Amino acid sequence: MFKRLADAGVAVAITVDGKHVGARSGDTVAAALIAAGIDHCRTTPVTGAPRAPYCLMGVCFECLVTIDGVGSRQGCLAPVRDGMTVETQSGKREAGR
Amino acid sequence: MKASDLAPAYDLVVIGGGPAGLAAAALAARAGLSTVLFDENPGVGGQIYRAIASSPVADRAVLGEDYWVGSDLAVEANASPALIVTGATVWSLDPSRVVGVSIAGQARLIQAGRVIIATGSLERPFPVPGWTLPGVMSAGGAQTLLKAQGLVPGGRTVMAGGGPLLWLLAAQILRAGGKLDAILDTTPRGNWLRALAHLPDFVLSPYFSKGLKLLREVRAKVRVIRIDRLQAVGDDRLREVVFGTGEGERRMPADLLLLHQGVVPNVNLAIAAGVAHAWNERQLCFEPVLDQDFETSVRGIAVAGDGAGIAGGTAAAERGRIAAIAAVRALKPEALVPDVQTVRQRLQRESMGRAFLDWLNRPADSFRQPEGETIVCRCEEVTARQVRDTADLGCEGPNQMKAFLRCGMGPCQGRLCGLTVTELIAAQRGTTPAEVGYYRLRPPVKPITLAELASLPIAEAERKAVER
Amino acid sequence: MRTADVVIIGGGIHGCSTALHLALRGLKPILIEKDYAGRHASGVNAGGVRQLARDLAEIPLSISSMDLWERIEDLTGDDCGFESQGTVLVAENKAELASFRERVNDLRLRGFTHEELIDRAELKRLVPAVADHCPGGVVSRRDGAADPFRTTQAFRRRAIEKGAEVLEGVTVTGLARAGANWRVETSAGLIEAPKVVNAAGAWADRIAAMLGEPVPLTVVAPMLMVTSRVAPFIQPVVILRGRKLSFKQLANGTVVIGGGHLATSDRDRNETVLDWEKLAISARTVWELFPAMRAATIVRAWAGIEAYMPDGIPVVGPSSTSEGVYHQFGFSTHGFQLGPGTGAMMAELVATGSTNTPIDGLGIERFR
Numbered sequence: 001m002f003k004r005l006a007d008a009g010v011a012v013a014i015t016v017d018g019k020h021v022g023a024r025s026g027d028t029v030a031a032a033l034i035a036a037g038i039d040h041c042r043t044t045p046v047t048g049a050p051r052a053p054y055c056l057m058g059v060c061f062e063c064l065v066t067i068d069g070v071g072s073r074q075g076c077l078a079p080v081r082d083g084m085t086v087e088t089q090s091g092k093r094e095a096g097r
Numbered sequence: 098m099k100a101s102d103l104a105p106a107y108d109l110v111v112i113g114g115g116p117a118g119l120a121a122a123a124l125a126a127r128a129g130l131s132t133v134l135f136d137e138n139p140g141v142g143g144q145i146y147r148a149i150a151s152s153p154v155a156d157r158a159v160l161g162e163d164y165w166v167g168s169d170l171a172v173e174a175n176a177s178p179a180l181i182v183t184g185a186t187v188w189s190l191d192p193s194r195v196v197g198v199s200i201a202g203q204a205r206l207i208q209a210g211r212v213i214i215a216t217g218s219l220e221r222p223f224p225v226p227g228w229t230l231p232g233v234m235s236a237g238g239a240q241t242l243l244k245a246q247g248l249v250p251g252g253r254t255v256m257a258g259g260g261p262l263l264w265l266l267a268a269q270i271l272r273a274g275g276k277l278d279a280i281l282d283t284t285p286r287g288n289w290l291r292a293l294a295h296l297p298d299f300v301l302s303p304y305f306s307k308g309l310k311l312l313r314e315v316r317a318k319v320r321v322i323r324i325d326r327l328q329a330v331g332d333d334r335l336r337e338v339v340f341g342t343g344e345g346e347r348r349m350p351a352d353l354l355l356l357h358q359g360v361v362p363n364v365n366l367a368i369a370a371g372v373a374h375a376w377n378e379r380q381l382c383f384e385p386v387l388d389q390d391f392e393t394s395v396r397g398i399a400v401a402g403d404g405a406g407i408a409g410g411t412a413a414a415e416r417g418r419i420a421a422i423a424a425v426r427a428l429k430p431e432a433l434v435p436d437v438q439t440v441r442q443r444l445q446r447e448s449m450g451r452a453f454l455d456w457l458n459r460p461a462d463s464f465r466q467p468e469g470e471t472i473v474c475r476c477e478e479v480t481a482r483q484v485r486d487t488a489d490l491g492c493e494g495p496n497q498m499k500a501f502l503r504c505g506m507g508p509c510q511g512r513l514c515g516l517t518v519t520e521l522i523a524a525q526r527g528t529t530p531a532e533v534g535y536y537r538l539r540p541p542v543k544p545i546t547l548a549e550l551a552s553l554p555i556a557e558a559e560r561k562a563v564e565r
Numbered sequence: 566m567r568t569a570d571v572v573i574i575g576g577g578i579h580g581c582s583t584a585l586h587l588a589l590r591g592l593k594p595i596l597i598e599k600d601y602a603g604r605h606a607s608g609v610n611a612g613g614v615r616q617l618a619r620d621l622a623e624i625p626l627s628i629s630s631m632d633l634w635e636r637i638e639d640l641t642g643d644d645c646g647f648e649s650q651g652t653v654l655v656a657e658n659k660a661e662l663a664s665f666r667e668r669v670n671d672l673r674l675r676g677f678t679h680e681e682l683i684d685r686a687e688l689k690r691l692v693p694a695v696a697d698h699c700p701g702g703v704v705s706r707r708d709g710a711a712d713p714f715r716t717t718q719a720f721r722r723r724a725i726e727k728g729a730e731v732l733e734g735v736t737v738t739g740l741a742r743a744g745a746n747w748r749v750e751t752s753a754g755l756i757e758a759p760k761v762v763n764a765a766g767a768w769a770d771r772i773a774a775m776l777g778e779p780v781p782l783t784v785v786a787p788m789l790m791v792t793s794r795v796a797p798f799i800q801p802v803v804i805l806r807g808r809k810l811s812f813k814q815l816a817n818g819t820v821v822i823g824g825g826h827l828a829t830s831d832r833d834r835n836e837t838v839l840d841w842e843k844l845a846i847s848a849r850t851v852w853e854l855f856p857a858m859r860a861a862t863i864v865r866a867w868a869g870i871e872a873y874m875p876d877g878i879p880v881v882g883p884s885s886t887s888e889g890v891y892h893q894f895g896f897s898t899h900g901f902q903l904g905p906g907t908g909a910m911m912a913e914l915v916a917t918g919s920t921n922t923p924i925d926g927l928g929i930e931r932f933r
Contacts, residue, residue: 001232001250001251001252001352001353002242002248002249002250002251002353003248003249003251004246004247004248004249005153005154005243005247005248005249005273005274006153006155006247008153008155008247009153024153024246026148026151026153026245026246027246028139028245028246031242031245031246031248034242034248035246035248039231039232039333039334040231040333040334044476044478045793045794045818046477046478046794047478049229049478050230050231050333050334051229051231051475052231052232052234052334053234053238054233054234054235054238054475055219055220055234055235055237055238055513056234056235056237056238056239056241056242057138057144057147057219057237057238057241058137058138058543059219059363059509059512059513060235060475060509060512060513061476061507061508061509061544062475064508069860070202070546070860071860071862072508072544072793072862076241077137077138077139077184077186079139079184091796092794092795092796092818189839189841191838191839192838193838195841197841204845206841206842371836371838493601494601497601497714500603500608500714500715500718501714501715501718503817506864506865507793507864508793508862508864510864510865539839539865539866539867540839540841540866541863541864541865541866544793544862544863544864545862545863546859546860546861546862546863547792547848547851547852547858547859547860547861547862547863548852548859548860550841550844550845550848550863551845551848551849551851551852551859553841553842553845553848555845
């Protein structure tokens, strides 16, 4: 869906659902998912419909993901860090996730 | 920067690091107010100057000079004594100006002498069938990816909607080497009639020549189709865009659909702080009620920038300066500040041409007041039919609607459905959005984890209670 | 000038319930609400339907209410989101458990069996997520929870269907004798009726003052917060004694955290301001009691305005100064469960002059 203009920035290694994803410094988690072609980042707690980042500016809460074990974080506000583990979310979370 | 490093109180807390916030913080700090600016994003600049200090887009022509002027504001603010904290989410503000903020998982309550809310704008909801599908994104979102990460749409891409930002983004994508399959223009032709009265002002404004150039640049490379209906179609993701023109229905396969129909003030924090708001019929949105210094109905709290009503980035900076001058005058009358009249005159010039743009780009009713199974509240998956039916049953306002349908009760707290719900109730009950009003909002305006809340330093009173 | 059999002032769950029960008795009530039904505490409380841990004076009303809750759909035409999964009062230490044992034994001697002492194993069975240090508690198994706004609206709607008139956005400005009737002055004109019920919640003292019957009512706004939806992990409502906490997961997965820490409130402006230092205390209590909740996300918080009496129990019964006027207010942050039964009792009292449900100790004369 998206391609990088140039490989600016330093390579940052994160995992998404256990798989390695090559991100760049300056990426947010949501941007890294989009750049990696990951189609959706969660399913909704109401009907289980797939959702992907929508606004990229912190207002729509579609890009909610679990980051380093903490659930429902806004991926578009979290800069990637080396070694970060990201999990896509499905439906209702376990309490505390 | 950790939350525990913050002082317990500041003369001025500025919330939001876009043009208004940056200009306000720089001016106030230089005049001697202890000033802190909080922004939840990784860097300052707001949306218009997103990633201004870190953008990987090296070719300045891609984003254009109007973007790069933002670096002066960032440099000025960074050089000032203001403390600028990014990654800092403000989740609460109350009428006594206690600011709740979280930084890296730790929360604090900070007392502010004055507050300037500079939380800017967000894109107007664009509730068309299928707008929740992966592959459908706001145009602003795509622009953020371009500015901050140098990401350009790579597949079959369709843009739909109207307003200056849509055309600007189209031009930026094209300049960056991206390709657009079509632009579907949803602006009603009839808007010209209303806009015409404001044409002379517009022709004299800088928007005129810039706008024409932009339109020409985009139209030379992309098909533009005037449409009156729009639908995103797909199972688990977007597969095609279906739209109606005067001549019937057409379909276009697409990987990415970018939606935009203007921006509206981001009112959540101001409403939660108790600030009175009023309906703006020209811009079809709620905005805070303000005096000439941008002070709100709550003493000591100002709203500057597009959050005060949509006027654009340059005007936002001037508004920030005016609010900051008022803050300095209130707290430190002896301090030297720029002449406020000069700033007001600059602001006045900036507002030229806005009326024409507002009327010309006013989105059609059908794209603001959806029907049937179109999702209105994305978080709780509430449909237009449900909202309309509930209004018919006697539900008079958005707060009751919330209780009946849970619309506006998910994590986005109504940001993506508030205006739609208000307008649908008004349409269904034959009244006006001004009468219907908006969601009653309260802190936290951004979700906060239980752990963050539990991390608030224990107040003196509670500590005593525990010891006893 | 309008006339009615009864004018009810206040459109909370109590006013709406009384309106319905009066209409069911064939009387014609007019209910006057200054905002809209359920705008304040009745619509935004935690929704607990609890007999557990009540003052002795309220227990008869609470038990008669419970019977109505269990057939709420027959009564109102809506299930009101009522689910009966019990309320558990958790003991945080052995001393607390010992005091709970005394209370349960005392209730048994008085003939009340709805409270039941439970040990650590039964507590863990009922509330697996509770922290291990808790030695037991008390359960009331018929208790549960309902959707407060929906419930208040259901009573309002059914009352109208049965012949009640509901005037919303109308304020009462005066109350005076007019022969055998009471003349109620409102922003929508005069209404005359032989009987008046004061169910005006946090504003009820102003109505009482019009009758020369001042009451020491405090305006309070207990704060609540709610998490985003999480998978089901707890069934009953959980409450504490020593620290302020009530904790409940709704059917939609969200978890409501309350317990009585107060916001500052301004009843003249319908405004409340949340106190985050106190909500942080609730957060720390949850942190200790439910470790699984630590990373849960708080998405909203709010507070509803209501009345609190100095002795923490409501004012229910005839006016002490004014024949034909009845009071039904001051439920002191725990009136939601009492709504159905108190409305039925009040309708009986208004219609017949007496009631079979004991309300001793709840009269307004105790504040003379």
